[in-house]
Amino acid sequence: MQSGSYIDGKWFQPKSERVVKNINPADTKDVIAEFPMATAADTERAIDAARQAFAGWKKTPGPERGRVLWRAADIARQRVDEIARLMTREEGKIFREARGEVMKGISLMEYYAGAGFRMGGKTFPSEVRDTFTYTIRQPVGVVGLISPWNFPWAIPVWKSAPALVAGNAVVFKPASLTPATAAVLAEIYEEAGLPPGVFNLVIGSGSEVGEVMVSSPHIPIISFTGSNEIGRALHIKAASRGAKVTCEMGGKNAVIVMADADLEKAAVAIRDGAFGSTGQRCTATSRVIAAEPVKAELVERLAAFAKGIKVGSGLDESVDMGPAVDESQFNTNLEYIEMAKSEGAKLVTGGGKPEGLPDGYFVEPTIFDDVKPEMRIFQEEVFGPVLSVATANNLEEALEVANSVEFGLTTSIFTQDINHVMKFIDEVETGMVHINEPTIGGEAQLPFGGVKSTGVGDREMSEEGLHFFTELKTVFINYSGESGRAMIR
């Protein structure tokens, strides 16, 4: 594995005083690698390299661009376990989840590889005689991709694959916490035959590398996934210079459990949504809104599940849940737990650091009951294994409580009643909805993203995710052969 940045087709070690120490959050004595941080000047060089490479890549036929992604998918498939193990060491999620994430990235590469054959526009009838009107989709230029640590492989793939197949050149800045998985992606693109400069990986801080990207007049598109705090400021800055921006940000996703729900199915889905990936998914379940008659039994089942979760290093196959990603997230989780207690929520299970795991940032799977919708634990994103349960008397009330937060990524309902299902789909304020399944998950061919404070700009993945990285050109061809005829449109 490389431990530098990759600019203009070359790996190099930035000459920088600052180094990212890439630490295993399950065992802080395990240092995976040290990455020297790239500087503002390195970032400018990456942007220049991308600008140079763009001209040639734009002219490369779409199917040929797609074939590079196809080869990348093949190479990744041969390295699945190795990439997954590295991701587990670097990010902390358990090996099974890491493997699933690698496979999802491969699906995305395959999906967008095929898109190389479909980079078409539409034809339309013109109002004017002997005139052919149609659209074409063209790449935009150099795109800036900035990603978080929680899906260190899938998110970089779901941003870079559509950007590349559309014919753009890429400058990519991964989260400082997960540079190693990002480096593997660059290695794979290189081996797959991407020409030098088309994909540039710049490992460095958000405040230096990220800022240069966001302010650069040579980057007309920025695609960001991360926190609201960073995303909102970035959006304003990039938009103020006329860039096109998409930001996918926080979530506070709810599961509504109606009185007629299959409680076992609901409890399993909530467990997987709340504690899977240590609650560090943007689509994680952090709220349950349960009908009064079934709430007590549901909480009992959830508590039993939570107590049964084995916490530890994700490299141990018997472990169900890994650590928080770093000390800061660990402290955030504990602070929110204390806050929930002081707000008057009832701690059902968990609430602290598990015993016997001194060297990692582990937090127990935690459940609060009797949570009121106005409490901060119910309103704010924790990004850890902390679940809040509230009550609702009917669907209208459940929807009101579900919609009371500023975020809008995903919601799920458990019910057998088709009228409830349809009303829920109509009224719930999230970009994705699930019926009788967990809040988590996405597929390459399906639009992914949220509304309200969660998302700005186009959906990612799917055709929408591809279109974001293109500009439409509308073409008018007059073949009347006549001159001097006035044309009014």
Ligand code: NAP
């Ligand atoms: P973050 O702190 O906002 O960081 C995201 C990225 O932005 C990192 O690469 C970071 O670099 C970079 N950055 C920081 N400051 C910057 C600046 N001034 N200019 C440009 N870039 C800058 O988010 P995170 O902690 O990595 O990820 C967790 C968050 O992501 C959660 O809120 C979660 O909900 C959200 N998320 C959302 C989705 C979704 O699709 N809605 C998916 C996954 C995660 P450094 O690492 O170097 O600071």
Ligand code: MG
């Ligand atoms: Mg952060």
